[in-house]
Amino acid sequence: MKEASRIQAVIDVLDEVMKDLLPADVLLEKYFKLRRYIGAKDRRFISDTVWGIIRKRVKLSKALGKNALPRLLTALYLQNQDLELLFNGEEYAPVILSEDEKKALAMAKTFEAYDEADLYECPKWLFAKFSDKRALEALNETAPVDVRANFISREQAKDRLKKEGLFFAPTPFSPLGLRSTERVNLKNAMTFQDGDIEVMDEASQVISLLCNAKAHHKIMDYCAGAGGKALALGALMHNDRVVFAHD
Missing domain, CATH: 3.30.70.1170 (Sun protein; domain 3)
Known part of the structure; x- marks a missing residue:
């Protein structure tokens, strides 16, 4: 798969994840089962990127505010890459970022109004119940x-x-x-x-x-x-x- 096609796949999976109907791992498995042509390396990239966005979803969503949709969540997560190359509008690739989307991303990149719970990717109601922050740190790591x-x-x-x-x-x-x-x-x-x-x-x-x-x-x-x-x-x-x- 081309790099841009991989990104569109990530966006497609996140669209389903954000409906909160099924767990993300089940959705990924279903997605790949219906697309057996996707190779192992591409599957790994798509899975890793989806899970990476999920792990940072609180901060990404807060930075984007009302614009926290799968497409811009993915773009913000990949902000250090060439977004014009990835969102190029070609076949199987994400459509080109609009001017409004570019402005939303620019504002999100400079957003700093996170509270401590956000930094740990934890809901505020649950954050207060953790006395040891090492547990929160562990929850943000990839489990072996x-x-x-x-x-x-x-x-x-x-x-x-x-x-x-x-x-x-x-x-x-x-x-x-x-x-x-x-x-x-x-x-x-x-x-x-x-x-x-x-x-x-x-x-x-x-x-x-x-x-x-x-x-x-x-x-x-x-x-x-x-x-x-x-x-x-x-x-x-x-x-x-x-x-x-x-x-």
Whole structure:
């Protein structure tokens, strides 16, 4: 894809995201499924840019005010690039920026009236509840991809993933965990399809281990979401007992 076509794709996805009907990851997956001609590098760029704009949406929107539409949110996010080249009006590219849009962007670039909550990309009502700003900083970072070794050792899982071109390192606290700081697609990995790993953040792995589940225990996960901890507890009991998952 040409660079400008990538930007139009970003705008198209953001149009759907801002309707707030489905989560952004679901929308991206649907978008790419309907456009299988989009290559891996282009998908990565589009995804990274969409997520980058979402992470800065509060500041971008406040700077643009009433002009905070997907098209100008994208332009402001890419303000250090050649916008005339990207918004060139060619086929599959965004239409040329109007004079009013250029003025709105110029004003947004000099906007500085952010409060502390804006700087952390946090709603004001929620910001006051955070006593430790490190949690807010963490929420603005790209989360790593954590997986749990399932019925094989962590080293075996790591080696299997490596053979598939997926590079993971041991997690610092969970003895079952592996982590990648790169965005990886595990859906097509045989290590994942065979059930040798499960996607599970390290904190949830540690919680599961601290339950100290034994084969004779009866377990109830009273607030199960996707069931990750329930599955982990079942594995720790060698799938020999019943785990009740309540939502």
